[in-house]
Amino acid sequence: MGIKQELTRNFSIIAHIDHGKSTLADRLIESTGMLSKREMVEQVLDKMDIERERGITIKLQAVRLIYKAKDGKEYFLNLIDTPGHVDFTYEVSRSLAACEGAVLIVDATQGIQAQTMANVYLAVDNDLEIVPVINKIDLPSADPDMAVREIEDYIGLPAQDAPRISAKEGINIDQVLEAIVTKIPHPEDNTDKPLRALVFDSVYDPYLGVICSIRVRDGAIKAGDRITFMAGGKQFDVDQVGVFTDRLMPVAKLESGDVGYFTASIKDVGDTRVGDTVTLATHPAEEPLPGYKEVRPMVYCGIYPADGSRYEDLKEDLAKLKLNDAALSYEPETSAALGFGFRCGFLGLLHLEVTMQRLDREFDMDVITTFPSVVYKVIKTDGSVVEVDNPANLPGPSEINYMEEPYVDASIMTPEEYVGSVMDLCQKRRGEYVTMEYIENRVLLKYVMPLNEIIYDFFDSLKSRTKGYASLDYELKEYRRSELVKLDIYINGDIVDALSFIVFSDNAYPRGRSIAQKLKENIPRQLFEIPIQAAIGGKIIARETVKALRKDVIAKCYGGDVSRKKKLLEKQKEGKKRMRQIGTVSIPQEAFTAVLKLDDD
Amino acid sequence: MINTDKGIYIHIPFCASKCAYCDFVSYAGMDSLVDSYFEALFRQIELFPYDGAVNTVYFGGGTPSYVDACLIAEALEKTAKRFTLGRDCEISLEANPNSLSPEKLKVYKAAGINRISMGAQSMDNDILRLIGRAHRRNDIIRAAEDVQKAGFSNFNLDLMFSLPCQTAEDFEDTLKAAVDLGAPHISCYSLTLEENTPIYRLYEDGTYSQDDEADRQMYHMALEILASHGLKRYEISNFALPGMECRHNTDCWDFCSYAGFGAAACSFLGNARLETTGDIGEYIRTFAEGTGEWDAASVLYEETAGELAEDYIMLALRKASGLDEADFSARFGEDFREKYQDIINETVSEGLAEEERGFYRLTDLGFDFAGYVTKKFL
Numbered sequence: 001m002g003i004k005q006e007l008t009r010n011f012s013i014i015a016h017i018d019h020g021k022s023t024l025a026d027r028l029i030e031s032t033g034m035l036s037k038r039e040m041v042e043q044v045l046d047k048m049d050i051e052r053e054r055g056i057t058i059k060l061q062a063v064r065l066i067y068k069a070k071d072g073k074e075y076f077l078n079l080i081d082t083p084g085h086v087d088f089t090y091e092v093s094r095s096l097a098a099c100e101g102a103v104l105i106v107d108a109t110q111g112i113q114a115q116t117m118a119n120v121y122l123a124v125d126n127d128l129e130i131v132p133v134i135n136k137i138d139l140p141s142a143d144p145d146m147a148v149r150e151i152e153d154y155i156g157l158p159a160q161d162a163p164r165i166s167a168k169e170g171i172n173i174d175q176v177l178e179a180i181v182t183k184i185p186h187p188e189d190n191t192d193k194p195l196r197a198l199v200f201d202s203v204y205d206p207y208l209g210v211i212c213s214i215r216v217r218d219g220a221i222k223a224g225d226r227i228t229f230m231a232g233g234k235q236f237d238v239d240q241v242g243v244f245t246d247r248l249m250p251v252a253k254l255e256s257g258d259v260g261y262f263t264a265s266i267k268d269v270g271d272t273r274v275g276d277t278v279t280l281a282t283h284p285a286e287e288p289l290p291g292y293k294e295v296r297p298m299v300y301c302g303i304y305p306a307d308g309s310r311y312e313d314l315k316e317d318l319a320k321l322k323l324n325d326a327a328l329s330y331e332p333e334t335s336a337a338l339g340f341g342f343r344c345g346f347l348g349l350l351h352l353e354v355t356m357q358r359l360d361r362e363f364d365m366d367v368i369t370t371f372p373s374v375v376y377k378v379i380k381t382d383g384s385v386v387e388v389d390n391p392a393n394l395p396g397p398s399e400i401n402y403m404e405e406p407y408v409d410a411s412i413m414t415p416e417e418y419v420g421s422v423m424d425l426c427q428k429r430r431g432e433y434v435t436m437e438y439i440e441n442r443v444l445l446k447y448v449m450p451l452n453e454i455i456y457d458f459f460d461s462l463k464s465r466t467k468g469y470a471s472l473d474y475e476l477k478e479y480r481r482s483e484l485v486k487l488d489i490y491i492n493g494d495i496v497d498a499l500s501f502i503v504f505s506d507n508a509y510p511r512g513r514s515i516a517q518k519l520k521e522n523i524p525r526q527l528f529e530i531p532i533q534a535a536i537g538g539k540i541i542a543r544e545t546v547k548a549l550r551k552d553v554i555a556k557c558y559g560g561d562v563s564r565k566k567k568l569l570e571k572q573k574e575g576k577k578r579m580r581q582i583g584t585v586s587i588p589q590e591a592f593t594a595v596l597k598l599d600d601d
Numbered sequence: 602m603i604n605t606d607k608g609i610y611i612h613i614p615f616c617a618s619k620c621a622y623c624d625f626v627s628y629a630g631m632d633s634l635v636d637s638y639f640e641a642l643f644r645q646i647e648l649f650p651y652d653g654a655v656n657t658v659y660f661g662g663g664t665p666s667y668v669d670a671c672l673i674a675e676a677l678e679k680t681a682k683r684f685t686l687g688r689d690c691e692i693s694l695e696a697n698p699n700s701l702s703p704e705k706l707k708v709y710k711a712a713g714i715n716r717i718s719m720g721a722q723s724m725d726n727d728i729l730r731l732i733g734r735a736h737r738r739n740d741i742i743r744a745a746e747d748v749q750k751a752g753f754s755n756f757n758l759d760l761m762f763s764l765p766c767q768t769a770e771d772f773e774d775t776l777k778a779a780v781d782l783g784a785p786h787i788s789c790y791s792l793t794l795e796e797n798t799p800i801y802r803l804y805e806d807g808t809y810s811q812d813d814e815a816d817r818q819m820y821h822m823a824l825e826i827l828a829s830h831g832l833k834r835y836e837i838s839n840f841a842l843p844g845m846e847c848r849h850n851t852d853c854w855d856f857c858s859y860a861g862f863g864a865a866a867c868s869f870l871g872n873a874r875l876e877t878t879g880d881i882g883e884y885i886r887t888f889a890e891g892t893g894e895w896d897a898a899s900v901l902y903e904e905t906a907g908e909l910a911e912d913y914i915m916l917a918l919r920k921a922s923g924l925d926e927a928d929f930s931a932r933f934g935e936d937f938r939e940k941y942q943d944i945i946n947e948t949v950s951e952g953l954a955e956e957e958r959g960f961y962r963l964t965d966l967g968f969d970f971a972g973y974v975t976k977k978f979l
Binding site: 556 | 608610612661788790791792793813814816817820837838849850853859861865866867869874876902911912915916919951968969970971972973975976979
C-alpha cells in the first residue's frame with residue numbers, strides 16, 4: 001500500500017438544498033488554510049451567479065485541501081462537489097462514485113428531506129462511508145437531538161457522536177475534518193493495474209480545451225499518454241494532468257486514488273461524457289468502470305428569440321452553453337407563429353429553467369419558450385414506433401395505434417399538516433399512491449406519476465400547497481400506454497402551432513379552458529373582437545373572446561405634457577414591437593409565458 | 602423661432618389640498634414659501650432675454666386662485682413689462698370654486714385677466730368627496746355666478762368622467778348642470794390614473810375599476826349634450842361655443858412657441874423644449890440671487906426634425922380640424938401625403954381617419970383611437 005493513498009481521502013458533501021453545503025465547503029477550505037480569507041470569495045465552489053442565487057450548484061468541481069490532522073500527519077482531502085438538484089441525479093451519482101465517503105449534512109432546524117434521502121441512497125449504492133454532520137446549531141429553532149434521532153431511525157446510521165456544527169459561524173469545523181480523516185477509508189492502491197479513471201465532470205475552457213475531472217481508480221495517467229474514452233470511443237493525447245487547488249495546478253502524474261484533471265485539446269464536452277472511463281490506448285483495461293449511462297433529455301421545448309432578428313445570436317449562445325453542458329441538446333425548428341428557433345432537450349424542468357436564466361444573464365437573450373413536452377412513444381398502425389418530443393411531429397390520428405408516456409417514481413417529503421393537500425395534488429396529476437412513511441413530524445410520500453404531469457407546473461403547485469416546505473425527487477420508471485390527445489389553439493381562426501401540446505385526454509377539457517382563459521387575459525384588446533379556441537382534431541372544446549378595444553386615447557394633452565405624452569405613446573409602441581403577429585392579431589410575449597404557468601385547481 | 606405668436610405660461614404650484622388623482626407639481630401646506638416663490642418668479646420673468654408680442658398668458662397650477670390675488674396681478678404686471686401684450690391678448694387663470702371670491706375676481710378683472718378656467722370636475726357631492734376635491738356642487742354654482750357677475754363672460758368648466766362610482770346618469774346630470782350655468786367652454790376628459798397618486802392604489806387593489814365601455818358611453822354622451830347646447834368639440838377633450846375656444850391651448854396644439862415660467866413649467870421654443878425644475882426650493886434658490894439666466898433651473902431638450910414632426914402630428918390629430926398638410930410640408934420640408942401614404946390609407950380604410958381638402962383628421966370613431974393612430978406615425 002502506497003503511503004500516498006494512505007494519506008488521501010476522497011469525499012463529497014451531500015445535503016438538501018439550503019442545508020449549508022456550500023458554506024461548509026467554504027469553511028473546510030478556510031480551515032485547511034489552503035486559501036487565505038482574503039482570497040475567499042463568498043462561495044468558492046459555486047462559480048456561477050445563478051447557482052449562488054438559487055442556492056444550488058450546477059456544475060460540479062473538485063478541490064484539494066491539505067489538512068494537518070491531530071495524529072500529526074498531513075492529509076490530502078479531495079472534496080468533490082455535487083450538483084444539488086433532482087435533474088442532475090446521474091451527475092451526483094458519478095461524483096459519489098469518485099469518492100470513498102460522504103459528509104451528510106442534516107439541518108438541525110429542518111431534519112431530513114426527500115432529497116437528503118435520495119442522495120443518501122445514492123451514496124449507499126456507491127458503497128460510501130457516510131459521515132453525518134448536524135448543521136445550523138446556532139439557530140434558535142435548532143433541535144440537534146431531533147436531527148440525530150432522524151438520522152438513526154430513518155437512515156440507520158449511528159449519529160450520537162456526529163459533529164454538531166454551524167458552518168455559517170464556523171463552529172466545530174475541525175471535528176468535521178477529523179471525522180473525514182478517521183472515518184472515511186483511504187483509497188485502494190491499484191497503481192500496478194492498467195489505467196482506469198472515472199470522468200465525473202468536464203468543463204470547456206477556451207485555452208485548454210475540455211478540462212476533464214477524473215478519479216483515478218487503477219494505474220496512472222501523465223502528460224503524453226494516449227488515452228481512450230471507453231464508452232465514447234475517441235482517443236486523445238494528454239497535454240497536462242493536475243490537481244485542483246485554488247486553481248488548476250499541473251503535476252507530473254495522477255495515480256490510483258488521486259482526484260484531479262487532465263486536458264487533451266478536446267474541443268467538445270460531448271466527447272467526455274460524465275461516467276465514462278478513461279484508459280490508456282496503448283495498454284487498455286479490459287472492462288470499464290461500472291455505472292456509465294448515456295444521459296438523455298427528458299423534457300423538450302421550443303426556444304425562440306423574443307426579437308426574431310436575433311436568431312443567429314441565439315444560435316451562437318446555445319452553442320456556447322453547450323460547450324459546458326453536454327446534457328443540453330438543440331436543433332433548429334420553425335414555427336409559423338414564432339419564426340425561427342430551436343427545439344431544445346433538457347434533463348428536467350430545472351435544467352430548462354437554469355438554461356433560460358443563463359441565456360438571459362450571460363447573453364442578454366430574451367426568449368419565448370413553448371410548452372415543455374416529454375418524449376412520447378407512438379406505436380403506429382404499421383407497427384413502427386416513433387418518439388415524439390414535439391406536438392408538431394405527432395402523426396395523424398389514423399396512423400396511430402396507441403401511445404405511451406413516461407412515468408416516474410416520485411418521492412415527496414412534506415410536513416405532516418400538508419399531507420392531505422399533497423396527496424390531493426398527486427391524485428389530480430394522475431399519481432398512483434405507493435407508500436407513505438412518517439419521519440418525525442414529516443411524511444415521505446411515494447407516487448408513480450406521469451412525467452407529463454410533473455413538468456406541467458407541478459413543482460410550483462407543490463410549493464404553494466405546502467408553503468414551500470415540500471421537497472420533490474423523481475426518477476424515470478417506465479413507459480406506459482396512455483390515452484393522449486393533441487390540443488390545438490386557434491386565435492382568430494388561425495392555429496398557433498407554438499401553443500399546441502399533447503395532454504392526457506381526460507385533462508384536455510379543463511386545460512383547454514384554462515389556456516383559452518389565460519390567453520384572453522394576456523392578449524390586449526385590438527380594434528376587432530378576437531376569438532380564442534381550444535380544439536382537439538378540429539373539434540372545439542373551449543372558447544373565449546377578447547373583446548374589441550373601445551378606446552386608445554390620451555385624455556388630455558396641454559403645453560406642459562407634450563414630451564411626456566409622446567414618451568407614453570412611444571413606450572406603448574415599444575411594447576407592441578415585442579408582439580408576435582398571428583394573422584392580424586398581435587400577441588405579446590407574455591401570453592406565451594402565461595400559458596406555461598397554469599394554476600392547478 | 603418659427604412662430605411669433607408667443608404664449609406665456611405661468612405655473613403656480615400651490616393648493617389648499619392635494620386631490621386624490623393629481624400628479625402635477627403642486628403642493629399643499631407650503632404657504633410659507635408663496636412670497637419667496639413669487640419673488641423668484643418675477644425675477645425669472647425679468648431675466649427672459651427676448652421681448653416681443655404675446656398673444657396669450659395662462660396662469661396654471663396647482664391652484665392660481667389659491668394665492669393672494671395681488672400676487673397674480675403683480676406677476677401679470679411683470680409679464681406685461683417684459684413682453685408686449687397684444688390688445689386682445691387672452692389672459693386665463695385656473696381657479697378652484699372654493700378659492701374664488703368676488704373680491705379676488707375684482708382684482709383679476711382689474712389686472713386684465715379675461716378668462717377663468719374652473720376645476721369643477723363633477724356636480725356630484727359624493728364623487729367630489731371620493732376624488733378628494735374640497736368643493737361641493739353649491740360652491741361650483743356660486744363660483745360660476747360670481748365669475749359671470751364679475752364680468753367674465755369667457756370661462757371654462759373642467760369636468761371629469763370615468764370617476765369612482767360614477768354612473769352615466771351622474772355624468773349626464775353634471776353635464777347638464779354645467780351647460781345650465783352658461784359655460785361657453787367645457788373641458789371634459791376621463792380620469793387618467795397616474796402612478797403614485799392615492800386613487801391609483803385604489804384602482805390597483807380593486808376597490809374601483811375603470812370600464813372602457815362606460816368611459817366611451819360617457820364621452821359620447823358629452824359630445825351629444827354639449828353639441829345640443831352649441832358647444833362643439835374642437836379638440837379631443839375641449840368643447841366651446843364658436844369663437845370661445847381657448848386660444849392659449851389652441852396655439853399649443855397648432856405648434857406655436859410658448860415660454861413657461863415658474864417651477865415645473867415647460868417651454869417650447871420652436872425647436873427645443875425646456876422643463877423647469879419641479880422642486881420649489883431649488884427654484885427659489887436659483888432665482889433668489891437674481892443673476893444668471895432665465896433657464897438656469899431648466900433642462901433643455903433639443904429636438905430633431907423627426908421628433909418635432911412626431912410632436913406635430915400627435916398634437917394636430919387631437920384637433921377637430923386635424924392636420925394641415927400644407928402647413929406640415931412648409932414646416933418640415935417633406936410632403937405629408939407622400940411620406941405617410943401607407944398609414945394614411947390604412948387609417949382611412951380602418952374608418953379612423955379621413956382626408957379632406959388638404960387636411961388629415963380623425964373621424965368620430967378615430968377620436969376614440971387617437972393614441973392608436975398616432976402610434977403609427979411614431
